[in-house]
Amino acid sequence: MSKFTVLDHPLIQHKLTMIRDKNTGTKDFRSIANEIAELMVYEITRDLPMESVEIETPMGKSMQKVLAGKKLAVIPILRAGLGMVDGVLELIPAAKIGHIGMYRDEKTLQPHEYFVKLPADIDKRELFVVDPMLATGGSANMAIDALKKRGATNIRLVVLVASPQGVEAIQKEHPDVDIYAASLDTELTDSGYIFPGLGDAGDRLFGTK
Ligand SMILES: O=P(O)(O)OC[C@H]1O[C@H](OP(=O)(O)OP(=O)(O)O)[C@H](O)[C@@H]1O
Ligand SMILES: O=c1cc[nH]c(=O)[nH]1
Numbered sequence: 001m002s003k004f005t006v007l008d009h010p011l012i013q014h015k016l017t018m019i020r021d022k023n024t025g026t027k028d029f030r031s032i033a034n035e036i037a038e039l040m041v042y043e044i045t046r047d048l049p050m051e052s053v054e055i056e057t058p059m060g061k062s063m064q065k066v067l068a069g070k071k072l073a074v075i076p077i078l079r080a081g082l083g084m085v086d087g088v089l090e091l092i093p094a095a096k097i098g099h100i101g102m103y104r105d106e107k108t109l110q111p112h113e114y115f116v117k118l119p120a121d122i123d124k125r126e127l128f129v130v131d132p133m134l135a136t137g138g139s140a141n142m143a144i145d146a147l148k149k150r151g152a153t154n155i156r157l158v159v160l161v162a163s164p165q166g167v168e169a170i171q172k173e174h175p176d177v178d179i180y181a182a183s184l185d186t187e188l189t190d191s192g193y194i195f196p197g198l199g200d201a202g203d204r205l206f207g208t209k
């Protein structure tokens with residue numbers, strides 16, 4: 001079974017509390033969501049493999065470490081996943097970006113895919129799928145299906161807030177995909193929203209209703 005990790009760094013927790021607050025407006029929500037994503041990626045990338053290369057400093061030749069292995073790509077699940085991309089790019093500016101458009105039917109809670117545009121070499125990249133909310137898990141599961149169908153093999157899912165049902169759904173469908181969250185919240189409401197959650201992340205990021 002895949003790993004599920006809550007990143008409980010105090011800065012992440014503090015900032016998450018700020019965006020949970022319903023009085024936090026779009027401008028702050030947007031910037032703080034990206035700050036959290038940046039801090040999360042800093043923690044998640046601790047295990048990236050390294051290799052030694054020879055370089056020459058002004059003092060002479062020396063063996064030093066650089067990142068080894070696969071290149072990265074960030075895959076936001078539209079729309080709300082866009083709210084985490086800039087934060088990731090602060091740390092990994094050369095990452096390619098793929099987009100998967102997904103909306104959840106408000107009544108049935110079933111996800112619908114409406115857009116997929118990915119880097120050509122996703123089979124060779126380590127992919128970070130980002131979306132602030134993992135509720136029923138339907139959208140993330142379908143997004144991961146779309147990636148695997150196109151050859152992706154190395155996928156991690158990074159969310160701000162997860163529900164227990166969402167984590168279980170991903171672990172069942174995609175036991176190879178590790179999940180990282182800033183919080184595991186207590187429940188899903190009858191209307192499919194995470195409680196306490198942050199409300200509708202897409203609407204809060206983009207100022208829609
Ligand atoms: O785990 P699930 O039950 O599938 O719910 C989570 C999905 O719902 C939200 O997207 P939404 O459909 O509201 O689209 P948006 O990002 O355009 O607002 C959220 O950003 C996730 O993609
Ligand atoms: O709580 C939730 C659940 C799904 N989508 C959101 O934006 N928020």
Ligand SMILES: [Mg+2]
Nearest residue numbers: 200201202203
């Ligand atoms: Mg939404």
